[in-house]
Amino acid sequence: MSQTRIAFVDLVALLKPIFLRYGTSEEVAQILAINCALCERDGATSHGIFRMRGYVDSLSTGWVDGKAIPVIEDVAPAFLRVDARNGFAQPALAMARDVLVEKTLKNGIALLAIRHSHHLSALWPDLEPFAEQGFLALSMVNSFACTVPHGGHSAVFGTNPIAFAVPTASGTPLVFDMATSSMANGDVQIAARENRLLPEGSGLDDAGLPTQDPKKILNGGALLPFGGHKGSSISMMVELLGAALTGGHYSFEFDWSGHAGAATPHTGQLIILINAKHSGGAPFGHRAEVLVDQMKSAGVTRLPGEHRHRTRLETDRNGIPITPEELAGLSQL
Amino acid sequence: MSQTRIAFVDLVALLKPIFLRYGTSEEVAQILAINCALCERDGATSHGIFRMRGYVDSLSTGWVDGKAIPVIEDVAPAFLRVDARNGFAQPALAMARDVLVEKTLKNGIALLAIRHSHHLSALWPDLEPFAEQGFLALSMVNSFACTVPHGGHSAVFGTNPIAFAVPTASGTPLVFDMATSSMANGDVQIAARENRLLPEGSGLDDAGLPTQDPKKILNGGALLPFGGHKGSSISMMVELLGAALTGGHYSFEFDWSGHAGAATPHTGQLIILINAKHSGGAPFGHRAEVLVDQMKSAGVTRLPGEHRHRTRLETDRNGIPITPEELAGLSQL
Numbered sequence: 272m273s274q275t276r277i278a279f280v281d282l283v284a285l286l287k288p289i290f291l292r293y294g295t296s297e298e299v300a301q302i303l304a305i306n307c308a309l310c311e312r313d314g315a316t317s318h319g320i321f322r323m324r325g326y327v328d329s330l331s332t333g334w335v336d337g338k339a340i341p342v343i344e345d346v347a348p349a350f351l352r353v354d355a356r357n358g359f360a361q362p363a364l365a366m367a368r369d370v371l372v373e374k375t376l377k378n379g380i381a382l383l384a385i386r387h388s389h390h391l392s393a394l395w396p397d398l399e400p401f402a403e404q405g406f407l408a409l410s411m412v413n414s415f416a417c418t419v420p421h422g423g424h425s426a427v428f429g430t431n432p433i434a435f436a437v438p439t440a441s442g443t444p445l446v447f448d449m450a451t452s453s454m455a456n457g458d459v460q461i462a463a464r465e466n467r468l469l470p471e472g473s474g475l476d477d478a479g480l481p482t483q484d485p486k487k488i489l490n491g492g493a494l495l496p497f498g499g500h501k502g503s504s505i506s507m508m509v510e511l512l513g514a515a516l517t518g519g520h521y522s523f524e525f526d527w528s529g530h531a532g533a534a535t536p537h538t539g540q541l542i543i544l545i546n547a548k549h550s551g552g553a554p555f556g557h558r559a560e561v562l563v564d565q566m567k568s569a570g571v572t573r574l575p576g577e578h579r580h581r582t583r584l585e586t587d588r589n590g591i592p593i594t595p596e597e598l599a600g601l602s603q604l
Numbered sequence: 605m606s607q608t609r610i611a612f613v614d615l616v617a618l619l620k621p622i623f624l625r626y627g628t629s630e631e632v633a634q635i636l637a638i639n640c641a642l643c644e645r646d647g648a649t650s651h652g653i654f655r656m657r658g659y660v661d662s663l664s665t666g667w668v669d670g671k672a673i674p675v676i677e678d679v680a681p682a683f684l685r686v687d688a689r690n691g692f693a694q695p696a697l698a699m700a701r702d703v704l705v706e707k708t709l710k711n712g713i714a715l716l717a718i719r720h721s722h723h724l725s726a727l728w729p730d731l732e733p734f735a736e737q738g739f740l741a742l743s744m745v746n747s748f749a750c751t752v753p754h755g756g757h758s759a760v761f762g763t764n765p766i767a768f769a770v771p772t773a774s775g776t777p778l779v780f781d782m783a784t785s786s787m788a789n790g791d792v793q794i795a796a797r798e799n800r801l802l803p804e805g806s807g808l809d810d811a812g813l814p815t816q817d818p819k820k821i822l823n824g825g826a827l828l829p830f831g832g833h834k835g836s837s838i839s840m841m842v843e844l845l846g847a848a849l850t851g852g853h854y855s856f857e858f859d860w861s862g863h864a865g866a867a868t869p870h871t872g873q874l875i876i877l878i879n880a881k882h883s884g885g886a887p888f889g890h891r892a893e894v895l896v897d898q899m900k901s902a903g904v905t906r907l908p909g910e911h912r913h914r915t916r917l918e919t920d921r922n923g924i925p926i927t928p929e930e931l932a933g934l935s936q937l
Contacts, residue, residue, distance in 0.1 A: 346712060346882045347882055348710065354884075377680075377681065379680030379681065380714065380876070382712065420899050420904050422906060423902035424902060424903040427898050427902045437844055437848075447840070449837060497832070497834045497835075498831020498832070499830070500908075501784075501830045504908050511768075511895065519884070519885075539884075545849065549679045551687075551849075551872075552719070552851030555849065562847075562848065569758045569760045570756040
């Protein structure tokens, strides 16, 4: 399978017209095309080009409003809500971003609660720019019911990712972004396409029995949370903050059965920013490096986010690899 | 082994003079005696009477200052720091509590960063009162290096607990409080005393090899994080928020070798409060109940914190069980 390489700007230029064709506004198309290209650039392929079909199906079946204009609700000096009005979460964040930063600079910490929104991407593209600006950033988004709470027999939680990014003295944020399910849905889908078995403990089949077959998990089965009852508690927190606090849907509360192929969960997203300048003692970025150095001394060879950042350096130089199949798929869209 | 029952107030009255005897102030003795009795009352025995020896050794070796007077630093409208001045974290929280609540009421969210502090108890006693007052409360505290980061071979992180409590319509907070190591240190110590083996994946021996022997973990070995690389990332977040942000020590940064028996890690604690009244949509407490009901419908029979709350109902009625050995141990102190 021969690969070609494509520059970041050219990939954006390739993706943007697809969003426009399926009915997004100019601004939404720009934001989502950049977001999708950022994931592909970092080698985070399960959130890159691979997701375009899901975006397109969500748009073409009328499940998501690609032209929605978010409404900001400024409810307290450090508390901002946004009603995304059935649009994507990223344009809602883009609209609220400056106010959120201003509130954080003024108060030391501030919160953004986005509801009535769709999020189909990774969370690190939302957070890394904040960390580069000197903020600690925490985010959670719930998704669609596909994960069984610990001790239960049917799905309640989504894959419910949690992400955290902090500034470092070197300038490259230290960041993790992880599903609180045993694995991300995108990875289950990719394994199903490639006929690969999953690790033990990944999920249950439709009879509630353990399975390593990704197709059984996707067809009536469910994922397990990562890390047993502890990971399940973290996933519960994501539901409470992503849905109950924002005013969005829980992962089990929406019905997209009338929108075949729709892939964007209609839920909520929480973002908390903290101004690193207010840390006690030595500057935060230097302290973060001290921890990183100690982890490396203890034998850790791959820090969270490091693989992506290395891939980024390489693709910035040589272009983003793209297969003929991917190119063909995109031109079909 | 015959057990007697003791009323909560009588247990506090039994514990308080011990703290005083080893040099705490009246106020610190009162706060820690109540805290310890609260844990015992809820059946959280690994943080109850069992911990008294550790408190006493920390005090008598001069490792912790039982008379420290914390200093509040009001650094931004929603950002509060406290220098505990080598005292316990709970009195620092008690001193800052009213200001933190006021800041949260005014701004919607607020942060308390305690540094130069010692925390040897559970986190839920710190958080449940906030949830009962209508706040979402998140806390993290780092501890002492006893947990190997995922992919490493020596300890960097502490057991690094994270706790989260939210109000519910029924009035009983929904709360979890968990070590981000495979298990809590107190539980490893109890297993060692009782000569019990631990579950697989709990820790490594001093050669870096997997072991289920709690004594090998305690003597030169280390715990593993819960949930592989994901739990390890959460534990890293606890270090960054509990130490780098507060200005406290990382779990690997203090040396208590000259204080034999000292058990109180000299680190930091972060608390974030969110005013539930600002949630979007239906009242937060009602929405939390909707999630709880769905989890129960999915077969979950034990919610986080539920076992403690049930034990509390029982011990409030019948008294807190205490063994003759425990009573004898306390009178020795």
